[in-house]
Amino acid sequence: MAATEMTGAEIIVKALTDQGVDTIFGYPGGAVLPIYDALFQQNQIRHILVRHEQGAVHAAEGYARSTGKPGVVLVTSGPGATNAVTGLTDALMDSIPIICLTGQVPTHLIGTDAFQECDTVGITRPCTKHNWLVNSAKELTRVMHEAFYVATNGRPGPVVIDIPKDVQFQKAEYVGPQNIVHKTYRPKIKGDIDKIRQAIELIAHAKKPLFYTGGGIINSGPLASQLMRDFVKMTGFPITSTLMGLGAFPASDPQWLGMVGMHGTYEANHAMHDCDVMINLGARFDDRVTGRVDAFAPNSKKIHVDIDASSINKIVHVDVGIVGDAAHVLEDMIRIWKAKAIQLDKPAMAAWWKQVESWRAKKSLNYTHSDEVIKPQYAVERLYQLTKDRDTYITTEVGQHQMWAAQHYHFEKPNHWMTSGGLGTMGYGLPAAVGVQIAHPDALVIDIAGEASIQMCMQEISTAVQFMLPVKIFILNNEYMGMVRQWQQLLHGGRYSHSYSDALPDFVKLAEAYGAVGIRAEKPSELDEKIKQMIDVKAPVIFDCRVDQMENVYPMIPSGAAHNEMILSDSKDEPAVSEEGKMLV
Amino acid sequence: MSTESKIERHTIAVLVDNEAGVLARVVGLFSGRGYNIESLTVAEVDKAGHTSRITIVTSGTPMVIEQIKAQLERLVPVHKVVDLTVEAPGIEREMALVKVAGTGERRVEALRLSDAFRARVIDTTHSSFIFEVTGAPDKIDAFVGLMRPLGLVDVSRTGVVAIARGPDAM
Ligand SMILES: Cc1ncc(C[n+]2csc(CCOP(=O)(O)OP(=O)(O)O)c2C)c(N)n1
Ligand SMILES: [Mg+2]
Numbered sequence: 001m002a003a004t005e006m007t008g009a010e011i012i013v014k015a016l017t018d019q020g021v022d023t024i025f026g027y028p029g030g031a032v033l034p035i036y037d038a039l040f041q042q043n044q045i046r047h048i049l050v051r052h053e054q055g056a057v058h059a060a061e062g063y064a065r066s067t068g069k070p071g072v073v074l075v076t077s078g079p080g081a082t083n084a085v086t087g088l089t090d091a092l093m094d095s096i097p098i099i100c101l102t103g104q105v106p107t108h109l110i111g112t113d114a115f116q117e118c119d120t121v122g123i124t125r126p127c128t129k130h131n132w133l134v135n136s137a138k139e140l141t142r143v144m145h146e147a148f149y150v151a152t153n154g155r156p157g158p159v160v161i162d163i164p165k166d167v168q169f170q171k172a173e174y175v176g177p178q179n180i181v182h183k184t185y186r187p188k189i190k191g192d193i194d195k196i197r198q199a200i201e202l203i204a205h206a207k208k209p210l211f212y213t214g215g216g217i218i219n220s221g222p223l224a225s226q227l228m229r230d231f232v233k234m235t236g237f238p239i240t241s242t243l244m245g246l247g248a249f250p251a252s253d254p255q256w257l258g259m260v261g262m263h264g265t266y267e268a269n270h271a272m273h274d275c276d277v278m279i280n281l282g283a284r285f286d287d288r289v290t291g292r293v294d295a296f297a298p299n300s301k302k303i304h305v306d307i308d309a310s311s312i313n314k315i316v317h318v319d320v321g322i323v324g325d326a327a328h329v330l331e332d333m334i335r336i337w338k339a340k341a342i343q344l345d346k347p348a349m350a351a352w353w354k355q356v357e358s359w360r361a362k363k364s365l366n367y368t369h370s371d372e373v374i375k376p377q378y379a380v381e382r383l384y385q386l387t388k389d390r391d392t393y394i395t396t397e398v399g400q401h402q403m404w405a406a407q408h409y410h411f412e413k414p415n416h417w418m419t420s421g422g423l424g425t426m427g428y429g430l431p432a433a434v435g436v437q438i439a440h441p442d443a444l445v446i447d448i449a450g451e452a453s454i455q456m457c458m459q460e461i462s463t464a465v466q467f468m469l470p471v472k473i474f475i476l477n478n479e480y481m482g483m484v485r486q487w488q489q490l491l492h493g494g495r496y497s498h499s500y501s502d503a504l505p506d507f508v509k510l511a512e513a514y515g516a517v518g519i520r521a522e523k524p525s526e527l528d529e530k531i532k533q534m535i536d537v538k539a540p541v542i543f544d545c546r547v548d549q550m551e552n553v554y555p556m557i558p559s560g561a562a563h564n565e566m567i568l569s570d571s572k573d574e575p576a577v578s579e580e581g582k583m584l585v
Numbered sequence: 586m587s588t589e590s591k592i593e594r595h596t597i598a599v600l601v602d603n604e605a606g607v608l609a610r611v612v613g614l615f616s617g618r619g620y621n622i623e624s625l626t627v628a629e630v631d632k633a634g635h636t637s638r639i640t641i642v643t644s645g646t647p648m649v650i651e652q653i654k655a656q657l658e659r660l661v662p663v664h665k666v667v668d669l670t671v672e673a674p675g676i677e678r679e680m681a682l683v684k685v686a687g688t689g690e691r692r693v694e695a696l697r698l699s700d701a702f703r704a705r706v707i708d709t710t711h712s713s714f715i716f717e718v719t720g721a722p723d724k725i726d727a728f729v730g731l732m733r734p735l736g737l738v739d740v741s742r743t744g745v746v747a748i749a750r751g752p753d754a755m
Contacts, residue, residue, distance in 0.1 A: 121606060122609070125606065125609060125610060125613055126613055126617050129661070130661040130662075131606075133605065133606075150661055154659075155659075183602055183662075184602050184661065184662055184663060184664050185661045308659060309655045309658060309659065310652060310655035310656050310658075310659050312655070313648060313651055313652070314652055314655075317648070
């Protein structure tokens, strides 16, 4: 088989190519030089040089979430690997398929505290779906192909392949992906048909039903979103989703109630509390959604569809748990639904919708407009109005701006919204936008940012400039770590301990220093014009949108409260956060 | 969920691919998620097939036990997880090596008791014995308890191994 003998580094590049990889995000170093050399000598794979390894992983996440393909990362040993840990954890929490290749010191030096050695598989074991240390080039092909299989099948997630430098030089035989079968990993894709029948039975007799959908629908792929839309239309039930699920169902549809959870809408949260049948498709009863678990949808029968068996009954006990891929389960649900020619309880449905509409009439996302100062909600609203008719992708950082983006930017399609949900990683948005823009060169890609978060991975603007990626960083600059300040206001007597963003850079000058374009807006009257200007610039832009410093995100379920105990706005009285609630995050 | 549910003890057998780091994955899962390990044993059981069998004794509410099994099942190198307390009632055994030092009456009494427990003497000096005792964990506990006043010096226990009754493989 001498014909297919190649070096470890060549095997890696060949395997990536055979797996359909067109782009990798990386940063070189001593322990990956042979791989960089192999990359140099080919032109099928494009390498995007980031400015920090955390940025590489977030960029790969943005790439993955906007395309449905896995994202690939290449970093060196030691600090390269440890810098990637935040991104890997983020991808694990949000179930994003990432293949991260890390260099390692040569095998004979492992365990000697060699220069830039760290126990990469040890450090990344709890923050990956799986990881491998490759001890010889003979194992490399198999591990490479298995890594793609594991990252993308079942519940997606990040994987790490740690490759000692001597293995990158060793010669071995290459085998194509079609010849590799994983020994143990066989995720369950088809749902149990008896349970699906039970679920349909519950749905058919519901009087106050609600769809509660999540990121699993997006991860399953466009077919799952389509089938979910079909099923929701067939039933006529109201639907809400988690932060991660936005876009799977069109926000313009009358059945859409908006997002659920801590900063979800009044109607979504009240419907969640009062429903009698909850149909959870690909969501995981996260604490941002459930609030107080013992008061969570107390009178409901719960159906939970999830590809990960461990998500079922983890936090909330459900009546029907179905393990399977959302698209497959929805296909079966629709088939059974149609075959049964189900007659819903029409008067009950009408009464339920009447109730839902009365909650909706609260208009819980309303805020007080101002002609003097830009309200952050207004800024997102205008951004939405001026970009919604284009092919627009939104990423975010973490904080108040993230919630305002989720509330006031409305998504019609899946894969157009990327935010760090599970880990809540400040610094996610800009590198994610870089990854999205690489995958969609002609799209409008906007990172809705906070002035504090943006400084965590600010360096990636340099990547955007180098690769001529016209990403727009739209900073809702309130000069505060607003979300922290809001909690300090509500829970800690207004003692704003270290949450003021002091010594901020001049973002316009900062943009210019990087070779990007800086724009500033300070008055509501100039906002539209400046946003249009931003859209028209064919270069990366930092948009410094100066907003009301003291605005809070509402509505809100205070920590430790139930869904029907929402607060809608700042009140003179101290808000209802219990002592127990203070303990929660 | 309901915190009033009562704590149960379960013995779980896990068949894993014998790859590097697999034990760390299992142990890390328990420590990372705050589950309890009462005992854990592991050894290769099929050299050709490259599989090891891990036996874990753990405790928790029914919901936690269900979680533990689901979390184990989703580890990539895991072939199979069987709850030997519910799915396939099993037989449990543990072995201990117990060193007892003393002379005179206490020495005679230790030897007499070891006989009642069918413990074997595997090493002896003028002033000590090492007993090998096998049985369910509470039998070992009882034996060790009886040896304590008689000059117990050292105990080494294997932890529980378990297997399902009847003709079927796990
Ligand atoms: C890496 C990281 N560190 C700390 C936090 C805690 N945190 C959550 S929101 C927030 C403030 C964010 O401020 P900014 O980016 O200005 O957004 P704003 O809330 O003002 O819109 C902080 C510090 C976090 N989520 N991530
Ligand atoms: Mg801020």
